[in-house]
Amino acid sequence: MEKYGVYVPKLIKPKNNFAPGHRACTGCGEALAMRMAFKALGNNVIVANATGCMEIVASQLPQTSWHLPWIHTLFENTAAVASGIESGYKAMKRKGVAVPENTKVVAVGGDGGTLDIGLQALSGAMERGHDFTYICFDNEAYMNTGIQRSSATPFGAVTTTSPAGKKSFGQFAWKKNMPAIAVAHNIPYVATATHSHPFDLMEKVKRAVDTPGPAYVHILSVCPTGWRSATNTVIKQARMAVETGMFPLYEVIDGRYRMSLDLPKLKPVREYLKMQGRFRHLSDDIIAQIQARVELEYQKLLEKAKDGRKAVRRKSYPGIAETPVR
Amino acid sequence: MATRIGVEVSIALADAVAMANPDVVAAYPITPQTHIVEHLAELVANGELDAEYIPVESEHSAMSACLGSAATGARTFTATASQGLALMNEVVYVAAPMRLPIVMAVANRALSAPLSIWCDHSDMMSVRDTGWIQIIAENGQEAVDNIICAFRIAEDRNVLLPVMLHLDGFNLTHVIEPIMLPEKSFVDKFLPSNKYPLPLNPDRPVAMGDFAPPVIFTEAKWAHDMALKSSLKTIKAIWDEYGKAVGRHYSGVEKYHSDGAKTILATMGSMGETASVAVDELRAEGHDVGQVRIRLWRPFPFEELIEAVEDADVLVVLDRSISFGGPGGPVASEVKSALYNLEKRPRVVGFVGGLGGRDITVSGFKDMVMKGIEIARTGSGNRYEIYGVRE
Numbered sequence: 001m002e003k004y005g006v007y008v009p010k011l012i013k014p015k016n017n018f019a020p021g022h023r024a025c026t027g028c029g030e031a032l033a034m035r036m037a038f039k040a041l042g043n044n045v046i047v048a049n050a051t052g053c054m055e056i057v058a059s060q061l062p063q064t065s066w067h068l069p070w071i072h073t074l075f076e077n078t079a080a081v082a083s084g085i086e087s088g089y090k091a092m093k094r095k096g097v098a099v100p101e102n103t104k105v106v107a108v109g110g111d112g113g114t115l116d117i118g119l120q121a122l123s124g125a126m127e128r129g130h131d132f133t134y135i136c137f138d139n140e141a142y143m144n145t146g147i148q149r150s151s152a153t154p155f156g157a158v159t160t161t162s163p164a165g166k167k168s169f170g171q172f173a174w175k176k177n178m179p180a181i182a183v184a185h186n187i188p189y190v191a192t193a194t195h196s197h198p199f200d201l202m203e204k205v206k207r208a209v210d211t212p213g214p215a216y217v218h219i220l221s222v223c224p225t226g227w228r229s230a231t232n233t234v235i236k237q238a239r240m241a242v243e244t245g246m247f248p249l250y251e252v253i254d255g256r257y258r259m260s261l262d263l264p265k266l267k268p269v270r271e272y273l274k275m276q277g278r279f280r281h282l283s284d285d286i287i288a289q290i291q292a293r294v295e296l297e298y299q300k301l302l303e304k305a306k307d308g309r310k311a312v313r314r315k316s317y318p319g320i321a322e323t324p325v326r
Numbered sequence: 327m328a329t330r331i332g333v334e335v336s337i338a339l340a341d342a343v344a345m346a347n348p349d350v351v352a353a354y355p356i357t358p359q360t361h362i363v364e365h366l367a368e369l370v371a372n373g374e375l376d377a378e379y380i381p382v383e384s385e386h387s388a389m390s391a392c393l394g395s396a397a398t399g400a401r402t403f404t405a406t407a408s409q410g411l412a413l414m415n416e417v418v419y420v421a422a423p424m425r426l427p428i429v430m431a432v433a434n435r436a437l438s439a440p441l442s443i444w445c446d447h448s449d450m451m452s453v454r455d456t457g458w459i460q461i462i463a464e465n466g467q468e469a470v471d472n473i474i475c476a477f478r479i480a481e482d483r484n485v486l487l488p489v490m491l492h493l494d495g496f497n498l499t500h501v502i503e504p505i506m507l508p509e510k511s512f513v514d515k516f517l518p519s520n521k522y523p524l525p526l527n528p529d530r531p532v533a534m535g536d537f538a539p540p541v542i543f544t545e546a547k548w549a550h551d552m553a554l555k556s557s558l559k560t561i562k563a564i565w566d567e568y569g570k571a572v573g574r575h576y577s578g579v580e581k582y583h584s585d586g587a588k589t590i591l592a593t594m595g596s597m598g599e600t601a602s603v604a605v606d607e608l609r610a611e612g613h614d615v616g617q618v619r620i621r622l623w624r625p626f627p628f629e630e631l632i633e634a635v636e637d638a639d640v641l642v643v644l645d646r647s648i649s650f651g652g653p654g655g656p657v658a659s660e661v662k663s664a665l666y667n668l669e670k671r672p673r674v675v676g677f678v679g680g681l682g683g684r685d686i687t688v689s690g691f692k693d694m695v696m697k698g699i700e701i702a703r704t705g706s707g708n709r710y711e712i713y714g715v716r717e
């Protein structure tokens with residue numbers, strides 16, 4: 001983003017804790033977002049990973065892409081596993097067992113593992129107030145099993161279980177508003193991010209982890225394989241998602257919404273939709289419906305963010321050294 | 327010196343868990359496990375137990391939180407029953423091959439439908455092949471002693487497997503029994519702090535739960551099977567050590583007048599005591615009857631069982647659950663497979679009874695034994711019989 005200038009990338013440590021050599025598809029936006037997120041978080045992190053693309057591509061006995069302590073158990077229970085890790089550390093520390101100080105617990109899952117099958121475990125963990133961060137890498141369908149629709153799949157998109165046909169225009173439901181569900185748990189920090197805005201992403205993830213209590217970060221991750229789009233436009237697609245209002249970037253700090261970008265005018269959603277094969281079948285009528293809905297939701301969001309400009313900011317974000325505080 | 331006190335078994339069990347000083351207890355309430363976790367929550371609330379009590383939103387998350395906690399090296403306990411165990415089934419399968427030394431008490435209860443809150447063993451049989459160590463108590467004292475042994479067994483470097491302690495719902499959990507709780511000083515000595523070899527620790531990163539391609543999966547299962555089978559030796563050694571210290575001795579199979587007996591009744595769980603009274607009466611009436619009680623369900627104590635029953639003519643086995651459309655009860659199946667390769671073996675007669683809390687009285691057991699002898703003699707009858715069906 002403009003305000004960082006050209007020198008900021010040089011301040012970011014080159015070390016990747018989510019290392020190359022994994023088996024993600026060409027142009028995978030999720031692997032890119034994962035790499036950025038864990039670059040920002042440093043070494044003092046324990047990762048609980050849900051079953052999904054990122055688990056499968058990065059771990060195959062006897063290899064791993066992770067330079068961090070990492071655990072995968074199941075699909076829907078990752079937030080609960082993170083609760084256990086956090087509680088185990090808390091109890092052992094209190095009882096004088098030698099464990100590393102300030103260890104952060106980060107749970108990661110895809111949209112299926114978060115919005116669908118893992119929602120209960122996540123809700124429970126947020127409600128109980130564990131000190132952990134949950135990052136949802138949202139590629140808008142069950143990509144690992146072969147592009148089936150999830151509750152994060154956008155209206156009108158074609159997946160293998162929401163195909164377009166004579167009587168169907170694809171996904172029939174609107175994308176579930178997971179960040180709002182997280183906000184409804186009254187947790188101290190919620191944010192949306194995507195990999196077209198890397199410093200914003202890294203800053204938000206870092207801020208989430210530094211926030212005591214539960215934090216939730218929802219990261220849109222472009223999946224060229226599942227979205228039927230060109231691998232060389234992955235960054236551009238994410239940027240268009242932001243600039244058309246399909247995926248607005250914002251933070252919710254202690255319940256107060258704050259937009260991350262000032263967009264005087266949204267680009268037409270058609271600009272975003274036309275980049276992806278999953279929307280190719282859409283009629284003008286459906287596109288108009290999407291346009292109207294996106295504008296409505298964006299207005300609602302701006303309304304919520306009206307008082308949020310003065311949202312309390314936390315001061316330092318050590319993973320990204322000397323980041324200018326706005 | 328430990329004194330004998332009259333106390334509800336669930337309360338005594340929770341007190342014994344507290345003596346083991348767990349770091350994390352994650353549990354979801356379900357009848358008839360509730361008194362155990364309620365008492366633990368109370369001990370934590372009163373500062374008598376320094377632990378994190380995670381009041382999870384489901385049993386699935388209870389076991390999941392236990393995975394996370396045990397993976398950090400924290401001593402971890404949970405308890406459940408019936409539907410709760412069924413809901414967490416997926417996670418129960420994960421704990422053992424990941425070698426996470428979780429201890430879980432299961433207040434045995436029937437599985438729905440129809441809904442029943444009362445005891446049978448269908449829940450514990452549903453997790454038979456999850457690769458956990460499964461110990462089943464016959465009375466409250468056994469439950470208390472074995473929950474302490476369970477932590478020691480689970481965390482032993484030569485074992486590192488999760489342990490389930492089964493105690494029959496209501497028949498044990500809700501009765502007041504005279505129980506000797508061991509001295510805290512003894513437990514502290516008997517149960518050293520948990521030294522999990524490779525915990526999740528940023529100073530020494532490990533990857534846990536990678537997926538296995540076909541070229542590794544078989545070996546992983548083989549290793550798990552070897553670990554479970556070879557845990558038998560350690561379990562026995564720990565029981566011996568405990569027995570020497572407290573004077574209460576445990577074994578995989580307990581014998582009661584079974585040496586030289588022509589007919590042996592095999593039971594598992596709380597009904598064993600009623601069955602023992604029946605055995606006493608039958609012996610007084612001149613019948614040559616003994617009893618074996620199976621205490622260790624996994625790893626199955628094949629050698630001990632064979633040694634205990636091989637010279638008998640008839641072995642009557644009571645199961646408190648049923649494998650529908652199959653060979654009858656799972657205990658009888660297991661016993662049959664244990665004996666199959668012997669040159670001379672007793673004839674095994676299986677009964678299924680005590681389902682969903684149905685009682686079997688002393689005269690019921692006597693009737694069952696006599697019936698079993700008759701079936702064995704005439705060679706007639708079905709593969710198994712559901713005992714006490716009201717037609």
